[in-house]
Amino acid sequence: MSDPYEVLGIEKSASPQEVKRAYRDKCLKHHPDLFPAFRRPAAERKFQEISQAYARLTKGHTGFNRKQSTRAYTAYKKASPVTNATLAFVIAVPLALTGVWVATTSDKMKEQSWRKNGLMYPPVNPWLREDQLATQSDHWKRDKNQSTAQATAQEPKE
Structure with missing residues (x-):
């Protein structure tokens, strides 16, 4: 398996924001819907590789502290008392x-x-x-x- 940092084009000391920014930039550049039909299979493979690299970095295999980002997300996700x-x-x-x-x-x-x-x-x-x-x-x-x-x-x- 290739190095996720290489795939996203970032250094190993990159912050979570830099990882996210690099992932979004690569996705916009290699999204299969942006390519003509004859180039779409190669774009799909590249897009899957980018998605897998981002998933490996964000799931805590190698990378930043997942607990802090999870706490921030759950604090944002709390339901309002008034429906x-x-x-x-x-x-x-x-x-x-x-x-x-x-x-x-x-x-x-x-x-x-x-x-x-x-x-x-x-x-x-x-x-x-x-x-x-x-x-x-x-x-x-x-x-x-x-x-x-x-x-x-x-x-x-x-």
Whole structure:
């Protein structure tokens, strides 16, 4: 196996930042997607060699202190105590409760409401004739008529 320092083109006394910088520079230079199709296999081999060299240096086989970099990463990775769901709940619940309170206590809101009797009742359209207006109990009447028709059909005739 070749020397990872030679592959990355750095000295053995290189700092972790220098190793990382050299790895990134080599990756940008030898990435297979940057080459035409006929040169891609050679670029892939070189890219794998660079990746293996960097992996050997960062896994502690030869190189810098891995514990310090791991501690820094875990400190950066700690989860926040406030999640998106918590934030949404804290913002949405007071807004919803305020809206409900205003809608139920304000007479002006009731007057200007599109459905004055609430969501369960049909809206009133002033341009419809009386026989075209929907009523609250239309579906109840229809269901009642259907159930009575079924009941009379099931009764034994004498």
